[in-house]
Amino acid sequence: MKFWISCLVVALAAGGLAISGINEYFFFAAFVVLTYIVLATAWNILGGYAGYVNFGTSAFFGAGAYAAVVLFQALGAPLAVQIAAGALTGAALGFGVGVMTLRLRGIFFAIATVAVVFIMETLMINWRYVGGATGLQLQRPEVMAPFTTYARMLFVVMTLMAITAVGIARYIQTSWLGRGLRAVRDSEEAAEANGVPTLRLKLIACVVSGALMGAAGAPMPMYLSFIEPASTFSLNYAIGALAAPMIGGTIHWLGPVIGAIVLASLQQIVTVTISGEINVLVVGVLLVLFVILAPDGILGLFRKWLKSSSR
Amino acid sequence: MIFSFDLLFEAVLFGVLLGCFYAAVSIGLSVSFGLLDVPNVAHPAVMIVGSYFTYVLCSYGFDPIVAGVVLMPVFFVLGVLLYRFYYESFEKRGTEAGVRGLAFFFGIAFILEIALILGFGVDQRSVQAEYIGSSWELGEYRIPYRMLVAFGVALVLTASLTLYLSKTFTGRAIKAVAQDEPALRLMGANPVRIKQWAFGIATGVSALAGAMVIIIGPVEPAMDRIFIGRTFCVVVLAGLGSMTGTLGAGLILGISESIVLMFFGASWAPAVAFGLLLIVLGIRPQGLFGR
Numbered sequence: 001m002k003f004w005i006s007c008l009v010v011a012l013a014a015g016g017l018a019i020s021g022i023n024e025y026f027f028f029a030a031f032v033v034l035t036y037i038v039l040a041t042a043w044n045i046l047g048g049y050a051g052y053v054n055f056g057t058s059a060f061f062g063a064g065a066y067a068a069v070v071l072f073q074a075l076g077a078p079l080a081v082q083i084a085a086g087a088l089t090g091a092a093l094g095f096g097v098g099v100m101t102l103r104l105r106g107i108f109f110a111i112a113t114v115a116v117v118f119i120m121e122t123l124m125i126n127w128r129y130v131g132g133a134t135g136l137q138l139q140r141p142e143v144m145a146p147f148t149t150y151a152r153m154l155f156v157v158m159t160l161m162a163i164t165a166v167g168i169a170r171y172i173q174t175s176w177l178g179r180g181l182r183a184v185r186d187s188e189e190a191a192e193a194n195g196v197p198t199l200r201l202k203l204i205a206c207v208v209s210g211a212l213m214g215a216a217g218a219p220m221p222m223y224l225s226f227i228e229p230a231s232t233f234s235l236n237y238a239i240g241a242l243a244a245p246m247i248g249g250t251i252h253w254l255g256p257v258i259g260a261i262v263l264a265s266l267q268q269i270v271t272v273t274i275s276g277e278i279n280v281l282v283v284g285v286l287l288v289l290f291v292i293l294a295p296d297g298i299l300g301l302f303r304k305w306l307k308s309s310s311r
Numbered sequence: 312m313i314f315s316f317d318l319l320f321e322a323v324l325f326g327v328l329l330g331c332f333y334a335a336v337s338i339g340l341s342v343s344f345g346l347l348d349v350p351n352v353a354h355p356a357v358m359i360v361g362s363y364f365t366y367v368l369c370s371y372g373f374d375p376i377v378a379g380v381v382l383m384p385v386f387f388v389l390g391v392l393l394y395r396f397y398y399e400s401f402e403k404r405g406t407e408a409g410v411r412g413l414a415f416f417f418g419i420a421f422i423l424e425i426a427l428i429l430g431f432g433v434d435q436r437s438v439q440a441e442y443i444g445s446s447w448e449l450g451e452y453r454i455p456y457r458m459l460v461a462f463g464v465a466l467v468l469t470a471s472l473t474l475y476l477s478k479t480f481t482g483r484a485i486k487a488v489a490q491d492e493p494a495l496r497l498m499g500a501n502p503v504r505i506k507q508w509a510f511g512i513a514t515g516v517s518a519l520a521g522a523m524v525i526i527i528g529p530v531e532p533a534m535d536r537i538f539i540g541r542t543f544c545v546v547v548l549a550g551l552g553s554m555t556g557t558l559g560a561g562l563i564l565g566i567s568e569s570i571v572l573m574f575f576g577a578s579w580a581p582a583v584a585f586g587l588l589l590i591v592l593g594i595r596p597q598g599l600f601g602r
Binding site for chain 1 (some may be wrong): 339344350354400409412413414415417418419421422425426428429491536537539540543547554578579581585586588589592596
């Protein structure tokens with residue numbers, strides 16, 4: 001109950017901000033941070049709970065973005081339909097990759113997801129309808145009241161999506177699904193021997209995770225009013241989605257949220273003040289430092305601090 | 312799409328040369344991932360660092376192959392240190408090393424890539440040598456010398472590594488550690504030392520592989536991404552840890568990529584390695600030449 005009340009407060013606050021008069025740049029930056037919250041939360045459902053590393057977040061993200069563009073080009077579909085299509089595409093991709101490789105050791109799944117990124121990118125480069133390698137300029141539709149600009153509307157949409165994603169991750173964590181996935185992570189053989197349907201659980205996690213990543217990608221073309229394969233399938237999304245839970249902590253749904261807020265805000269600041277290259281370097285360095293020095297992330301550090309101060 | 316047997320022959324010929332090159336760039340990974348089970352996703356990034364170091368040495372007048380050979384001991388030491396670090400941070404702690412180890416190498420790959428961008432910029436770099444740019448006229452076919460050079464070096468590299476692993480004492484110990492680590496410990500050998508030696512060799516070899524990458528064509532910092540697909544495709548297709556299999560798998564990849572390049576165009580070529588990798592993982596994950 002407390003969780004849903006705080007969600008409501010966050011949603012109302014976002015709505016309030018969107019109709020207030022604050023600087024437009026805030027919405028541009030916040031949209032990216034919110035996207036990373038969705039991506040990191042989605043990544044964590046499979047990566048954190050079950051221990052299967054997805055290197056190919058950008059494949060799912062990009063598939064969602066392109067699904068949205070195709071629907072928008074063909075039918076002029078509204079944003080909600082585009083997001084639903086993005087989620088469906090992401091889910092289908094998750095199912096496909098999962099069926100092929102989730103039977104194997106984690107490393108093979110990880111490599112297969114990288115492969116999917118490049119295959120998707122090549123397909124889109126060769127598909128003229130969506131602009132091929134040069135990309136496609138998109139004409140945004142009129143913005144709906146009460147919002148004054150499109151960026152403000154996208155900000156609210158993305159906030160709602162982030163709340164939904166976190167809600168799903170929280171549900172999975174506390175339900176039978178989460179318990180099964182934890183068993184898979186700790187010892188797959190033992191789980192299987194005890195009658196846990198490991199493959200089915202992993203597939204469900206992979207599909208849900210893929211769907212959320214696809215949904216996160218769908219508003220991106222409208223946000224940029226442009227789509228192009230190289231940046232849409234950039235591995236920078238993949239490393240961001242992986243680094244955020246590692247930095248925040250993977251065992252609790254709050255971990256990826258904290259990690260994404262810290263990481264994406266830092267990246268926004270670094271991009272504006274220093275340069276775009278350094279911002280990827282920051283992610284890489286933080287990721288390596290955290291996996292070595294603080295394997296349980298910020299949440300783990302916080303817990304340790306709580307324990308030592310209560311003593 | 313224009314099809315003729317002449318073109319097909321040319322594609323296969325070029326593919327064989329390309330395939331040996333792919334085998335050579337993958338053979339280090341075949342040792343580190345195939346034999347030692349270290350999920351070294353940073354292998355292609357290390358190799359591209361090798362290409363850039365070759366570029367630097369070449370600007371002082373070195374021949375690229377000589378530069379690659381000179382870099383090998385340096386990379387060997389780097390590899391030993393990297394493995395030692397990986398072992399202390401992950402393998403020694405045991406549980407859950409999988410997720411963190413993978414994330415660690417992924418992070419290292421990104422750090423190396425950005426370091427190259429900061430050091431050299433995003434522009435393409437290439438080296439000069441007598442055999443780069445000219446080609447061997449063979450009837451109606453033209454074979455670039457740079458491909459022949461890479462082909463030759465690749466064969467030497469594969470042959471010497473195969474011999475090293477099967478004939479020498481340390482080589483056999485490396486194979487033994489891959490087969491049964493506890494048994495090796497019972498025999499009084501230290502598996503960690505053997506593994507760090509082997510990882511050093513794998514990294515040293517990637518310096519020479521990096522030199523070949525820059526001989527074959529210009530390099531850019533983000534090039535390691537496409538080589539993730541090529542190297543892992545070759546290693547998985549080969550069956551983990553098989554050296555002769557690596558050569559065979561390299562040839563399969565080289566020929567398929569060359570045929571796609573010839574008949575469907577360059578924009579489809581990057582997907583070949585990744586597509587082949589997915590197919591192998593889906594159908595025959597133990598590889599074609601597996602143990």
